[in-house]
Amino acid sequence: MEAYTALLTLSQILDKLQPRDRRRFFHGKDDLVESLRQKVGFLQDFLENSPSDKASNFAATESLETRISAAAYAAEDIIESHISNQLLANGNTFWHLDSFWKMIFRVQSAVSVAVHVFWTPITHLNAVSVVAQILISARRNHKWVQVIKEMDFIMKEVDKIKNACCAGEDLWKNTNILPASTKASSRLHLGMRGENLVVGFEGDLAEVRSRMVGASCNLEIVSIVGMGGIGKTTLARQVYDDNYIAYRFDIRAWVAVSQEYSLRRVLLGLLDSAKLLNADMQDKEDEELAVYLYKSLKGRRYLIVMDDMWDTEIWDVVRRSFPDDGTGSRVLLTTRISDVAEYANSCSSYHMRFLNEEDSWNLLCRKVFGEAACPLELEESGKEIARKCGGLPLSIVVIGGLLSKTSTTQEYWRSVANNLNAVVLEDDDQCLEILSLSYNHLPHHLRACFLYTGVFPEDHDIPVSKLISLWAAEGFLKPNISKSMEEVAEGYLKDLVERSLVFVSKKSSIGKIKTCKVHDLLRDLCLKNARKENFYHVVNRSADVKQDSNAWRRLSIQPVAQRSDKIYRSIHSITHARSLLCSGVAPHLPSYVHLIFRLLRVLDVVNMHFDEFPVEVTELVCLRYLAFTCDSKLPPSISKLRNLETLVHHKWKFGLRPTLLPRRILMMPKLRHLLVSASRFPDSLGPAHLLGKNFILENLQTLSEVRNFRCSKDIIKRVPNLRKLKIAYDVSVSELWQSYQLENLVNLHQLETLALHCYHIRHAVYPEKLALPLQLRELTLSGLRLPWYNLKSIGALPNLEALKLRRSACQGPEWRPMEEEFCQLKFLLLEGLSDLVQWRVDDTHFPRLQRLIIRSCYKLEEIPSCIGDISTLQLIELDDCNPSAMNSAGQIQEEQQTLGNYDLQVHLNK
Template sequence: MAESPVNFLIEKLAALFDNEVNLLRGVREEVVCLRWELERMRAFLRIADALQESDEELSVWVKQVRDIAHETEDLLAEYTLLQRHNHGTGFYGSLCRFACCIKNAKACYRIAAELKSVNLRLRTISEVHKRLRHKFSRVEQGLGSAGAFNTWEDHRDDALLLDKSDLVGIDGRKKQLVGWLIEGGLGREVVSLAGQGGMGKTTLAKQVYDDAEVKKNFKVRAWITVSQSFEIEDLLKDMVEQLYKAIKRRVPPEVGNMNNNRLKTTIKKLLQRQRYLIVLDDVWHLHAWRAVQYALPNNSFGSRVVLTTRNTDVATTACIESEGKTYNLEPLPPSDSWDLLCRKTFQGNPCPPHLEEICKYILKRCEGLPLAIVAISGVLATKDTRRIDEWDMVARSLGAEIDGNDKLKDLKKVLSLSFNDLPYYLKSCFLYLSIFPEDHLIEHMRLIRLWIAEGFIEAKEGKVVEEVADDYLNDLLNRSLMQVATTTSDGRVKTFRIHDLLREIIISKSRDQNLVMVVKGQNVQWSDRARRLSVHYTLQHLLPNRSVSQLRSLFMFEVTEKLRLHTSFPGGFRLLSVLDLQNSHLKKFPVEVVNLYYLKYLSLRDTKVKIVPRFIGKLQNLETLDLKHSLVTELPVEILKLKRLRHLLLYRSKFVSYELFDSRSGFRVMANIGVLQSLQKLCFIEVNQGSGNMVKELGNLNQLRRLGIVKLRREDGKVLCSSIGKMTNLRALSIASFEENEIIDLQHLSTPPVLLQRLYMRGRLEMLPHWIPSLHSLVKLSFKWSRLKDDPLVYLQYLPNLLHLVLCQVFNGHRLCFRAGGFKKLKILGLDEFDELKCIQVEPGAMTLLEDLSIRRCRFLEKVPSGIEHLTKLKLLELSNIPAELFNTLRPNVKDSEYWRVAHIPEVYSTYWREGEWKVYSLESLSDGENCPLPSTVIKTHELHTRWK
């Protein structure tokens, strides 16, 4: 995988001349020779990258080219640093410049000599290049055809294995497992799913876990991922936290300090009187089951434990001890395998007759392994169906390597083939995922910003680099090389993960190719020229006095010790471009950052840092500054020197359990923030300072895609409208007033941002802004404290793409009416604190796609919404802090019962905030003769407020 670093280096070499960097004569000559030779090799590198695993000589040559590219890049970076010293003015400055010139001259001549040595080596391997090129000339011609590099179309739904509509051969398995869980004895039973890696154990377990009948029968559920390298204490704490969420109670602070025995006792106490379902996913060894076995009470309520494992001994032993059952997951039968292949490869269309024989041959080699079929289908889907030779090449490349009984190795071969078929620009992006620990949920935007900082994203005309990076991500998702973990309410990917087997492959490949070195255990061998270092869990395994002078990126994940960079890395790392210390034990801004001229990405998110020093202004190349959830409240004026800054994140969210909205504290900035014209994300800034100049300056930030402001004053509304009108790229806008009763005046916006997708407003409104109904791209809308006199639904109901609507203290009227034909795409609706509201009416044909309805703190509401029976897609109804009499009207089998209106809704429950915690009442808890609902367990496992965020 040398093409990416060579391309990057060629761009660097070109920039040296374009920017007229002062090059010594010897340096200039060597740079010219390097550039010419590398450009001559570049065309063949793409072929070599694809074929190097099948030819040892080719693999050695690729490694040599890659090493030369890295070494040259480091020399040029060092040379550039030598040219940019500023020693001030006056006699002392002149003296310093003279001394530095002598020192730098020696260094420059040394660099010129090293570049000359590099050129000699490059000429030597150039002779090998000529011979290899002749050897692979026929392959080069074949791979060079247009069909080999087709652009991957965006079929994300086809790439998500966890999407039920895309699963095959699962209904029968799911039905049997659901029956095992719901039926059977009253004792606690274990149901084990056993099978090799990639067989679909987790996928099947998740379908069973989310089944409506299972949810109905098990009010307390928790999903625990165990993994191979689990820690007992972490596993138990995870279970405790999930169980507290499931029963809607706050996690006691003392949980963090509990030992294993107290954690087990807590779990047992929480579950003793519940019918529960616990899933233990990916259990490798029996001692993992032993760690939790006696914390799960046998309470005679028919509780169940689902255990997925690759180890049949673990499955059998656990079931014998608990009188349970084992389900051995078998490979997909030929018919289901063929169905899956066609769905993934041909988007559900039939296989073309001329490709059937090849596809059946490939399918036979996959041996019914779902993950293998999905992976190879991702390769096939990029091929031109008219080019049978391309399909034949894929079939032949599987070869004898896939034969044999070692199916785990077979699966790795298939997944490696999927990696090898990636375009060169995606290979670095994919291998880069090896920085993240096992089972880590990778945040979408975090990865996007990191890819950009690393230089992996190639600019494309008409798109900003963030959009190109999104295309890259979608491509990997479409090839099933990544799995979506969570999405937002409006369908955006929030987090994703990598399959364990894929992660093993990319860690090995990234280490071999010197892309990423992961340090998480003892005796880890890593090169002095490691480009990227990812430290997992502890600093103890870092080798003392190990040089990292060539390091480009440093990551810390879940490191428990207090972080001191100068102690862990005494030699420093002047060439660093990425420093990600998120969630580290850090109280002070690391002073070592001051010398990192090349730094593009700096994250101190979730640290205890309070002050950003003035030397931040020296980081001229900084593009991302992430201080989210730190203790920083103000930035120095030197931040205005960072003209390349694209993402500035600085805010804290304070969630109050009895509130529905997160209150976000912003930060203070200087009035002339408008000079940072590269900014794309700015969240959240306080704008109540000065005479409105800061709000006016925001109009200069016309590249903004997301803007969050707090403490807006009424008098600044007109200026803010003028500024927003200039933000033609705006996708998300959040506005909060100075205080609850402060009026937000946004009637003056003549040109609304047509691309706006998410709008959040918190503050008084004299009337609904006239431009909101024209936001045809809007998918999510949230209002709080508006206190309108007129019904806002009249103006909002025809927003064509609105999916998620939250209204809190928005309307002072007695009646809300959702009219026929309105809110055609709405899926989530939240109504909160309508102080005068007595009646809600839903006309037939309104909100036909609504799935989730929450009504909270409407104290005068007399009945459930009239017409709610027309909402046939509704899956959940939550009534929170409403009169108990209303919930009692839903009691079945009583006079004038309204139960018939909600009988079709799978989940109906009421919640109340009492004594510092949520009390949850389910509809099933109602019984004759009672005046109020009975306490019950919560239906959903996630926090109640997530739907409102």
């Protein structure tokens, strides 16, 4: 995997250079570098088309891959070091590097000789391995004579590699294991992917649910006990999301308590899940947070789920925040440790058992075939596979994900059955052996993406937008001329979800994956393989940094290590690092770390607070991803980061006066995602000689959240390909709305997601001229105070799928949609509409509506009963609304059930 990833990133370094810069930098020898890129591509093709689980069976091939990955990294260091040095020394101007490219010329000449003399069926491997070894030697010694000597040694190794590969070909012919990239030629229906399947635990589900709604008025603590992967979280989630449970409890909160979690994160997690968290609490002490949680829960019936409990010390503190005041509240724990359940004084403990063979087989079938039946010729092998998974649901689901993505032939299923060791699962290590089979069969292009999920903390909700940007910055995404990087990445993620290696945590209002998670056992698998392949290193303490650490390319410093200065002193020597990711809230990152890691591509320190912008960062000219928190504005020198694709600039303090982004940010042509807080986009572009008359950010897709964005035609032309835009305005008079020229938004022809917020309105003013692009799919409005009749133009948008009207987005007591409006709308949120009383609507106004969410609309009297007649409607959710509206929603559910519609869910949260 590491060899493939290294070659992919190396080829992208060459590909991403603009033709003009390549000519200037390569000093007329661009064709030589192109030849090198093509030779690297040969090896990529070999790895992509070979069985991913076979190469590791041959020591010679293993050695070859190790040398190639090291060589590719060495080539990266040589090229990017020269680029970095010249950019910093010569004002971002590429200078001619004759001596460097004379070396490249000699390398290419040697490759040509090697290809001519040693042409075999695996010549491309030989050629690239020669290049690899030459580059390694050249980098070490910078002497061509020694490179030639190294070539002689490599040539002696070629025969050994050839013989090993020939022997491997014979072995491959006698095996039924197919390449990981094989697509099933006779694919059956593949359903139920990425979902929480409950098979064999229906009785446990009924018992736990019964305990949650029992008659006791005392606070009861119920625990679910079992080993990792047995389904504790799935069972708890089924209870937590139950319609009646949601209706019965005034407050529900869920927090994951893993080995890496602190008391503070648990308290903040509970407050956030219970919708009790505000910005001021981030600065509170732990004891203050605990007291606030207690006061918020007192007198209310609450349900708390603490998932994956390990630490009894955390329980001691958190337990004091759960009042027992006769409301019939419940706390549900899941844990792997029986002693934790006993320590918590559970009134009931449910010890989850392994699935029997019948339930194991049923779960496997549902994962692979959905509602369809398993073909008879696969049953024998399939039942053996299910039995060898030892009754552990996670293993069954992951192996099912593997089977669902590959050939449905008897030979393949037999080979999987033969490669699964029959074990009785009693610990995590045995489970990892089974899970490793699915990882070993991953296509090469997915391996790096899957392993990378391990850099995030345990039980962490991973934002998909961030994950995709990091994948792109790391060079994991293979370019596709017909798709954007984001589309390629979404396909990768979907594949991992279908294989049950990644689980969907939250979806967006238009159905895209918003956040995802990795089961802690699968994360252990990621960490184990990442260490083995030297892919990245997770640092929890200074002892994790060892003598061979200088070869590390990627570092993830976890929350427990964030406040240790010793950690930063320990990583000081890791000069070849390309990625530094820091999780959790922590003090400043020492500036010397920035300077030492001068070839960084990824610097994610968004949870660190800088008082002033760390100017050392602008020296990291290879950066593609930068995320940090600083209350001061961005300096013009940020434009030195010409390779930057994602820039995230958060501000620590709330309510800061917006600062102006530098005009030179428009001189960053590779920028794709710009996420800033309390910042204004330049209103004027300055002199033509500074930016150029036609200078545009044509790659920019995300701009969020800019303040008081002036949508002049000139500015809109500079960001023509925006797909996501979030703007906040501070408007008190109508003239200001006119100056912002919102009617020009219609010219953003690629825009799919738009959020418009208005703060601090002093008068009833609203934008009279608001024109939106026709391809808009998701729209959020807040504080605009639009008259309801102004939604007519919004309702006419032909592609609008999600509409969120928040906090005084509209004003007036009555909303009466017109016919043929909102024809494609699937998601509707009404929140904080304080003066809405009547909603005049019928089922023809929202013919495709799937989810209706209403929150804090205190005056809304009822939900029209005809809403229930919308055939596509799946969910009605009311939270903190008028009791009469809550009752009307309950009546809609009753009416639909009398008509046989049991699919409609109604959630009523008091």
